[in-house]
Amino acid sequence: MAPPRRRTAAEFQGNGGLMPPSVQVFASPCGSGGGGAVTTNGSDKSLRGKKPRGDTSVHSATKDTGRRRPAGRMPLWLVGIFVSLAFNVAALPLLLQQYIVNQPHHHHHGVISPDQQQHACAPQPGTSGATARAPSTGKPAVTSDSVINLDHGDPTMFEAFWRETGDAAELVIPGWQTMSYFSDISNVCWFMEPLFDQQVRRLHRTVGNAAVDGYHVLVGTGSTQLFMAALYALSPADADQPMSVVSTAPYYSSYPAVTDFLRSSLFRWAGDANSFVGDAYIELVCSPNNPGGAIRDAVLSSGAGKAVHDLAYYWPQYTPITRRADHDIMLFTVSKSTGHAGTRIGWALVKDREVARRMTKFVELNTIGVSKDSQLRAAKVLRAVSDGYAAAAGGATRHRLFDFGRRKMVERWRMLRQAAAASGIFSLPEETSGRCNFANETAANNPAFAWLRCDREDVEDCAGFLRGHKILTRSGNQFGADPRYVRVSMLDRDDAYDIFISRLASLK
Ligand SMILES: Cc1ncc(COP(=O)(O)O)c(C=O)c1O
Known part of the structure; x- marks a missing residue:
């Protein structure tokens, strides 16, 4: 360094x-x-x-x-x-x-x-x-005849919530602060800000979605960097063959793209976990799944196999929190939990110290740590979320992110199902529900992406068909699935979402 x-x-x-x-x-x-x-x-x-x-x-x-x-x-x-x-x-x-x-x-x-x-x-x-x-605001504002881009999962829906929180998530960093490469040299993850570690643990305890006691917290530039770090950490350096990386289709389109990007000799993409034959593998388990929103478990099991659980969407706005996850490696990100994708902060909860050390090594060699400014901002944002649910926080000043997120998602899924029914040419996954330990009630699954199928006989490429109507989505073939399916982001701003809904309803 x-x-x-x-x-x-x-x-x-x-x-x-x-x-x-x-x-x-x-x-x-x-x-x-x-x-x-x-x-x-x-x-x-x-x-x-x-x-x-x-x-x-x-x-x-x-x-x-x-x-x-x-x-x-x-x-x-x-x-x-x-x-x-x-x-x-x-x-x-x-x-x-x-x-x-x-x-x-x-x-x-x-x-x-x-x-x-x-x-x-x-x-x-x-x-x-x-x-x-002025700071950038992401995608430009839309009008009724704009192209509506719902290809990426850009979580701008959450802006409306954070606009209302006053100074709870604001941060000032004096010029002299956060200058050193180091944060806590006694920690395996020596570039992680202790405040960030503390707020990650606090939020998981508040929500009850993942175990933190006995786990190492690692910070990454988005959970994407930690996903790469996990592939590095779990692939033996002296193996004859690259480690096979698999996931059940339809799988998150970045998994194959990121795995094979640098053509590493340590690991390579091997496709759908269900058709994998062999003992040594890394299985990526995304739950709730991107795309589709289904709750998933690993489908492979062998002594030499490893699993990485990508729990980016295991938060109460998207799905009932039915259990405290306690897998060996769990990935999370502020992109999907709070909507701060631009802060580029993700974290991993890792049981094994040696795996944690190797993942940290990857981040060290890749980017010599992770922006402390971003970590502090993420810590402030996570703190504001936990504060919203703290027993001591009171009355009208309480801002509750998951309540906001759930209300929005319930409303958006209601609108989408209505639009698909009005159109008559689309189908969607069945709604599922479960007992949410966090909300203490039965709650529906409201995925961050709609996995939409175009049922019209003459349409084989649903993404192309929608593009013709100025709606950009991601084709099913990028997820190892049929191109009659598309993935549609449910997390855009209200104006774009509303135009999408009225356009979709009018398609025959
Ligand atoms: C399942 C899943 N994991 C990880 C990511 C990336 O997260 P980050 O922005 O933290 O890199 C995404 C983003 O869409 C995702 O859907």
Whole structure:
């Protein structure tokens, strides 16, 4: 692990440095030259240095240089002072805005809202105006004739919940924090923030969906990185053959893609678990399944076989929590639990210390750890979720993510079933239900994706058919299944979902 090379003072300050002096003088407070406007003081100083002592008259200036200046022309040093003054006055509004933006008492905990950023930051060289000023918002807004993209499971449905939570999930990170590579060198996962570990364990205890006592928590850049880490950790380095990686079809389309991406000699994709023959394998068990939403168990069992349980959707908004899962390796992610896919944080619960150590090694060699800023944000978000269900939290201020998520999903599945019935050419999996230990009631399974079948005889490619009607979905053949099926994300924003529903209902 090699720390980045330090930049020399010359690189920062010299003419061949990162920023030419002229840019430094005029940089806005939001630009990469941070505080650049203040450097006008530097020009002040140099001008002051040249100012003749004790006498500001034209005469003494000319006396110093010994040259004559035509009457009525200003001396150079005076021009300098005027120019400097003009710069300082011009920079004042910018400095003032910077002051306002940086002062915690002017806004919730000093967090800059997109609006404030828009006003405070002038476009920087190399950026493209309005879109470069505010944080991105994901897919663009839709209108009734837009293409509706429900191909990816982008969980923007949850934005509406987090908009209502005030400062519960807001975070300020001072410039000096989270700078070290290391977080807790006494932990197997030495780059994991203790706060994140703590909030992961707390949330699982609150929901009761997975055992945490006796488990190592590992953090990854999304659970996708931990999935790769698990393949690495479970594949012996000295085997004659690559380890076979299997999953029951229809399986999550990323499993084959990620497994074979780098053509590793340690492991390779071997398809549907149900048709696998052999002893050594890694079985990926996704439960509730993506796609389809079914609750699944491993289908293979052998002494040399290993299972990785991807429990990304084992949360109360999607499915009843019927038992506390206690598998050897369990993967989770904030992408699906809270909707924070952009934070890119996932975690693994791992029983065996050696497996945990090898998974950690993978992340170390892959990305030298995981963004601490993201970990802290994820910890804050998970904490806000648990707080919503804490006995001490009270009344109207209580924000309960799983209640929101379940209400939304129940409503969306009701709308989808109605639209499919109105259309008459689609079918959906049967609704199932179970006793949810978390909600303490019977609850339906409301999968994050609809596994939709086009029943029309003349339609063999359902994704192509829907694309013709400006609805983008993922074809069944990417999940090892029939292309008459498509996977449809149920987690988009209301406006896109509503347009999808009315379009679907009108298809005959
Ligand atoms: C089953 C499953 N596992 C993992 C992931 C990826 O999660 P992350 O965003 O944490 O990489 C997804 C995302 O769609 C998923 O559906």
